[in-house]
Amino acid sequence: MDDKEIVEMFFARDERAISEVQKRFGALCETIAANIVSDRLTAEECVNDALLKMWETIPPQRPAHLRAYFTKVVRNLAIDKLRNLSTLKRGNGENADSIDEIYDLQSEYSVEETALRHETLSAVNQFLAGLPKKKRLVLVMRFWHCCGVGEISQALNISESSVYNIIKRERKKLLDYLERKGVLN
Numbered sequence: 001m002d003d004k005e006i007v008e009m010f011f012a013r014d015e016r017a018i019s020e021v022q023k024r025f026g027a028l029c030e031t032i033a034a035n036i037v038s039d040r041l042t043a044e045e046c047v048n049d050a051l052l053k054m055w056e057t058i059p060p061q062r063p064a065h066l067r068a069y070f071t072k073v074v075r076n077l078a079i080d081k082l083r084n085l086s087t088l089k090r091g092n093g094e095n096a097d098s099i100d101e102i103y104d105l106q107s108e109y110s111v112e113e114t115a116l117r118h119e120t121l122s123a124v125n126q127f128l129a130g131l132p133k134k135k136r137l138v139l140v141m142r143f144w145h146c147c148g149v150g151e152i153s154q155a156l157n158i159s160e161s162s163v164y165n166i167i168k169r170e171r172k173k174l175l176d177y178l179e180r181k182g183v184l185n
Helices: 003-011 016-037 040-057 066-085 096-104 111-129 133-143 149-156 160-180
Strands: none
Touching: 003 016, 003 066, 016 040, 016 066, 040 066, 111 133, 111 160, 133 149, 133 160, 149 160
């Protein structure tokens, strides 16, 4: 079953749509949420809340990419949960950099800020597209999936020091790139 068929099931208010989304993307989204909140039960709660949110927002929304839509909803809910539980200060702080950056993207935006945000995201996507695959994967795993350095190291079969170095160097290059594009002042 493809995304379009599942979205149509949501529009028809067919509850099987929820189980299809859970079956296809549940494990991925639970991992993303767990990387943010550092607790498996809270991550499961975020996924369940995201499924309810999808039920409430489709319709009227008609996402073309269901995986991206679901992962974004889960990430936002996990970030809100983390913020509400204040676990960042009590935890080991490993996700502090990525969570702080995500918090910055969560506030309400005016029309001008929305346009700037869109321009920034477009520039970030262009930057990522120009990177070698391994570096791009490191950054996406760190800042989108909120994976820890050890997890990235293991998944990509590279040393933790290499992961740290890639993150440090590529973050600097990204900031320089955004300044050259005129996105950052």
